[in-house]
Amino acid sequence: MGALIEFHMAGAFAAVLDQALAMERTGLRHPMHAVLLAESALRCDDDAAFQRALDLIDLIRAADEEAARIMTDFTHEVMMPQVAQTFAAGQRDIVLGYLAIARRVLPELASVFGTTIAVEKPHPNIIALEMPPIGKALIRRRAMFFMRKFYFGSDSREHDFAARMSAGIARGGWDCVSLDPTFIGREWVSRTGGHLFELVQDGDIDVVIIDFCGLVLAPSALIDFINLCRRFRPQMRIVLIHFDPWQKQTWTTTAMLGAQADLVWSHFPSQDIWQAPGLSGQVSFAPFPVGIGLEEFPSIPRRPINVFQGAVETYNASRAFWLASLEKSGSPIQVRLTGHGDDGKPPLDSYRDYLRGFLDCQCLVNFSMRQDGSRIITGRTFEAIHAGTCLIQEQADDVEYYFRPGEHFLSFSTLTELQDLLVYVAENPGYAAQIARQGQSYFRDRYDDSLLVAHLEQRLFGAPLSATGAS
Secondary structure, eight states: OHHHHHHHHTTOHHHHHHHHHHHHHTTOOOHHHHHHHHHHHHHTTOHHHHHHHHHHHHHHHHHOHHHHHHHHHHIIIIIHHHHHHHHHTTOHHHHHHHHHHHHHHOHHHHHHHSSOOOOOOOOOOOOOOOOOOTTOOOOOOEEEEEOOOBSSSTTSOBOSHHHHHHHHHHHTTOEEEEEOTTEETTEEOOOOHHHHHHHHHTTTOSEEEEOTTTSSOOHHHHHHHHHHHHHHOTTSEEEEEOSOTTOGGGHHHHHHHHTTSSEEEESOTTOGGGGSTTOTTTEEEOOOOOOOOGGGSOOOOOEEEEEEEEOOOGGGTHHHHHHHHHHHHTOSOEEEEOOOSOOSSOHHHHHHHHHHTTSSEEEEEEOOBOTTSOBOOOHHHHHHHHTTOEEEEEOOGGGGGTSOBTTTBEEEOSHHHHHHHHHHHHHOHHHHHHHHHHHHHHHHHHTOHHHHHHHHHHHHHSSOOOTTSOO
C-alpha cells in the first residue's frame, strides 16, 4: 500500500494501475486500494480494470462498515480535489468517470446522481426578523467591521464582503468602516487584543462586527479584546459574524466566543451548534447585506436563458458532476465560470461585475453541496432573488427558512429533477418570470439592507443589556 500511495502522490497513474492490479490478483480487499484502482484505471482508459474496481468498491462497502468509512474519507479528501482540477482542464469524460466512482462511495451523491428517489421533507417555518416598533426613528450608529481581507491567502484577490457589508450597512442608515486588522497591504502582522482595542477606543464606535473565523488571529486575542471592551467601553455592542458554521471544526471557538458577545449573526438556522450552552438566545438568523441596489445598474434586457455563474473549486467539486452531466445530456444551461484570482479591481467593482451577470438571465442555477456532503445556503441564493432572477436552487434546509420553494424559488434534489426543471422553464418563460417577481418582492419586503440594519438595531439596542452583556 505504501508504494501505491507514493505513486499516486506523484501523479503516476500508470504505475498506480500496474501496482493495484498486481495487488488485486492476490485477492487484496482494502478500501483505499479499491478507490485507487478505480481512479488509475479511469485515468489510463482501461475499461475492464475500471469495471473490476467498481465491483470491488461495491463488494467492500457492503461487507465492512469501517472499510466503507475509510473509503468515504479517502474519496472526500484525496480523490475529490482531482475532480475540480480535471473539470478545469476540460476533461468532461474523466469527470463523469470520477462521478461513477464517487456515487458508489459517497451516500450524498448516490441519491443525487443514482436511481434513488429523493424523499420529500417538510419545509421549516419562515424566520420572522425582529424589527424596531413602527414609527421609531433609526439612530445613525457607527459600526466597525473586522473582516478577512483575502479569499485564499494574500496571493488571491481581496474579499468583496468587507466592501459589500460597509455599503449595505450604509444603505441601511448606519456608518461602517471595514478592515482586516491583521494585514498591512499584503503582509500579515500579529495582533493582540490590545491592538484591536486601540482601533475602537478613540472612535465613537457603537457596534463592532467580527469575522472571527476568517481572521488570521488567535481566539485568545479576541477574548482579550472583548474583555477590554466590556471594561472600558461597556456601551459598545459586539457581534460575531459566522459565514460557515457548517464547518464543524469551528464549533468549539464559536461556543467559546459566542457566549461572550452580544450577538452571533449567521444565516444557517439548522446547525446543531446553536444548541450549545451559552448560545441560546444569542444568535440572529438573518441574511447579510447585499450592499448594491439594482438602481446602480442600467436597464439590462433579461433573456430567457438558464445560467450557472460561479466557481468550481475543491471544496465544491460536486458542481463539476452537475455541469458535466448537464452538458452530456444537452440540457439548456449556459455556464459562466468565475474564480478568486486578483482581477486588479477594487472589491466592490469586482462584486458589481459579478452581480451584473444575474441581470440578463431569466433563471440562475445554484448548487449547495460542499466537500463533506453538507448542503449549505450560499450568498448567491439571496443575490439571485434580490436581482430578480428565477433562482433554481439545489435543496438545502437553510434556504427554506427564508424562502418558500415553488413560490419564491424553484428547488431540485436530483439530476433528473434539475434536467426537467431546465427544460420546463425554457419552454415556459412566463412561469419563471412569475417566480422571479414573487421572490424579489418577498426579498424587498423582508431582507432589504435597510431592514437588516433595523433588525440589528432591535436585537442590539431594543432592550437593556443583561448582566452578561447578552441582549
